Amino acid sequence: MMKTVCLAALAGSAAAFAPAQVAEIPTKEGQKSVASNTTGRSSVALNEMSKSIPFLTVPEKLDGSMPGDMGFDPMGLSDIQTDLHYARWAELKHGRICMLAVVGMVWQEYLPHLPGAAYATTDPWEAISSVGFGSNIQTLFAIGVVELANWDKHYVSDTAPGDLGWDGGMLKNKDDKGIMRLKESEIVHCRLAMIAFLGQTHQTFLLGKGLLDFGSN
Numbered sequence: 001m002m003k004t005v006c007l008a009a010l011a012g013s014a015a016a017f018a019p020a021q022v023a024e025i026p027t028k029e030g031q032k033s034v035a036s037n038t039t040g041r042s043s044v045a046l047n048e049m050s051k052s053i054p055f056l057t058v059p060e061k062l063d064g065s066m067p068g069d070m071g072f073d074p075m076g077l078s079d080i081q082t083d084l085h086y087a088r089w090a091e092l093k094h095g096r097i098c099m100l101a102v103v104g105m106v107w108q109e110y111l112p113h114l115p116g117a118a119y120a121t122t123d124p125w126e127a128i129s130s131v132g133f134g135s136n137i138q139t140l141f142a143i144g145v146v147e148l149a150n151w152d153k154h155y156v157s158d159t160a161p162g163d164l165g166w167d168g169g170m171l172k173n174k175d176d177k178g179i180m181r182l183k184e185s186e187i188v189h190c191r192l193a194m195i196a197f198l199g200q201t202h203q204t205f206l207l208g209k210g211l212l213d214f215g216s217n
Contacts, residue, residue, distance in 0.1 A: 066161075067180060068187035085161060089154045092162035095190020098197040105200050109211055125205050162186070 050071035058071040153159040
């Protein structure tokens with residue numbers, strides 16, 4: 001019985017990471033079709049069950065209109081948010097930082113470093129102190145510049161969450177359906193990276209083991 005319950009819970013959790021299907025909605029003749037999240041709902045039906053946690057109802061504000069919305073909010077955090085626009089900005093920011101952090105921690109431990117004793121350590125957490133005050137201030141300053149440059153987009157305007165105008169050409173010649181797929185992929189990777197960062201922190205900081213050390217001791 002316990003195994004069945006655990007498997008059901010895992011399956012429900014995994015659904016939260018599955019990208020929603022995207023379909024094209026035809027418009028008036030001569031106009032471009034618009035991509036839509038097929039899990040989206042114009043309004044959440046009373047007692048509609050969550051796709052990610054089948055034994056819980058869908059929170060009212062999670063209507064499926066945002067990429068990656070699978071009705072996953074077991075703690076009811078959406079209920080205390082007046083605007084999910086801000087919450088999605090925050091989720092994307094944290095997810096992007098964690099994607100960089102996950103790669104950076106692996107690089108710190110297993111790949112080449114800059115020359116000098118300050119960069120010699122392979123411990124990702126020890127590296128923070130070993131590089132010294134100056135390097136850390138430069139990093140924090142760079143983060144602050146990016147944050148201030150996009151302040152209005154996040155806190156004032158109605159800019160699409162996460163849109164910093166830095167697409168690297170990936171959105172060039174993409175239709176609405178293709179852009180929606182990329183947004184779905186990004187938020188899924190963001191969520192996975194946040195979980196991976198917690199796992200890496202536990203592995204290195206609390207257990208004192210290498211990231212790729214899968215031994216039992």
